[in-house]
Amino acid sequence: MRPGPDPLGSPEDADRAFRAPRPAAWYGRPTVVVARELLGQLLVRRDAGGLRLGRIVETEAYVSGDRANHAFLGPTARNRSMFGPPGTLYVYRIHQVHCANVVTGFGEAVLLRSLEPLYGILEDPRGPGRLCRALAIGRRDDGTSVVDGAVRIARGPGPPPAIDRGVRVGIRRARHLPLRFALRGSPWVSRPGLGGRGRSR
DNA sequence: TCATTGATTTGCT
């Protein structure tokens, strides 16, 4: 019997992830592919307070021609980061929280919706707003790169995970598009419908 | 300058 993937709970794990980020070209692929493959990847934050590490368990894709996409009407002051190179962070504020996305292609991005805490995360990171709060992601991170910035993404351990797919959450337009992805069976997914402990029945 | 809107979260019924 072999043990499963390493639990990755140590500061050394966080440091290793921070030093070995995915290259920019990894993000420059079709948005839906990146949204799926981001599941199981490591999200790591370094700041004056130290390191924080989590596993991405839920994402949403925002694609070209998608009316729910902030970039649908073209570049504006808010969304200009979405037109940066692959791997650019697009951080925006909605209501009283921030949400973080990773740019894939021109005007396309993946919303990071939920995280499994691995190291240094003291608050609940389930949901895009809580994820940003737990990692102290804010306006100053908008336009930075997950390849060489203070917030980075690195390869996760283990084989490609089983993935659930469904409709996106909380949007008004283009509700029918199945562009939400989650790690099957993960209790860290933000809302019922995908992941979680399965449907009660 | 004013009004509307929202890729959320929280608390109450």
Add this chain to the structure above:
DNA sequence: GCAAATCAATGAT
């Protein structure tokens, strides 16, 4: 299940 909180971006006046 529903509404309120709360604020910056956006578009209209």
